[in-house]
């Protein structure tokens with residue numbers, strides 16, 4: 675009797691592997707600065723769009739804090755390393771993510787999700803999509819009015835703090851934008867003081883091999899650059915390009931030391947055809963639903979068994 679059951683069980687297992695008793699792989703979203711998990715005009719809209727396009731999918735839109743107001747405030751002022759720690763715990767605690775997920779980050783959410791991959795990746799990310807993320811940081815803080823509903827007084831506070839001293843400990847510990855500020859003319863100071871970006875980019879002389887191993891494990895890295903972006907300076911940062919240290923000459927990803935010396939596994943991913951660079955003709959995060967469906971849904975539309 676027992677062996678019959680075992681036999682039936684074996685057949686069932688085999689069938690489910692062959693036929694594929696599949697469910698859509700979940701998606702995790704991380705919003706940008708001055709945004710929240712759930713504003714109906716931004717992340718709420720995108721979440722609905724994904725749910726409509728991929729029936730049955732589970733989408734988790736990250737919220738940092740206990741309310742929408744906290745979430746927005748934290749996007750400017752909560753230490754990024756602490757935010758990433760929180761997200762590592764949140765992802766691990768979500769039973770619906772236990773088999774891994776695709777991740778899509780908007781603006782700074784792009785590099786924050788990369789930090790999740792490098793530092794934790796448990797559960798693991800399959801495809802990582804970065805929409806206007808600043809992977810080499812920024813050097814400039816232009817205008818505040820990106821999306822309607824933006825709190826301009828928060829933006830003005832950011833500007834004043836950047837002015838005060840981007841690489842002071844106080845500003846580094848509390849101002850999100852400062853934590854991915856890369857001043858090419860003060861490259862050594864950046865290396866020494868940057869609490870977030872220089873770390874996740876493995877830019878210092880001691881490299882963290884775990885960061886590289888985790889990042890290299892991605893199936894696909896999709897990087898969206900907005901060709902008319904006036905928010906992110908320089909916009910090439912969205913494709914891992916940046917100013918060459920101690921100059922204001924912009925070099926593409928392939929010429930940066932990060933790539934050439936393969937500090938985080940970017941070159942490895944590229945050589946294995948696992949990087950897709952996409953450009954979107956618009957200002958920062960200005961894309962249409964149709965553009966999103968055509969270009970980004972394919973990275974989110976896959977299954978787990």
Ligand SMILES: *[C@@H]1O[C@H](CO)[C@@H](O)[C@H](O)[C@H]1NC(C)=O
Nearest residue numbers: 726727728967971972975976
């Ligand atoms: C998602 O993938 C499935 C299976 O490959 C395909 O049939 C479906 O058309 C895709 N949906 C979208 C919106 O791309």
Ligand SMILES: *[C@@H]1O[C@H](CO)[C@@H](O)[C@H](O)[C@H]1NC(C)=O
Nearest residue numbers: 792793794881882883884885
């Ligand atoms: C490297 O990163 C991992 C994952 O975040 C961490 O556990 C480890 O302590 C880091 N190693 C070093 C040498 O900093």
Ligand SMILES: *[C@@H]1O[C@H](CO)[C@@H](O)[C@H](O)[C@H]1NC(C)=O
Nearest residue numbers: 743747824825826827828831
């Ligand atoms: C904007 O942020 C400031 C500082 O936190 C707060 O005092 C103000 O109420 C906020 N304004 C709006 C419209 O949310």
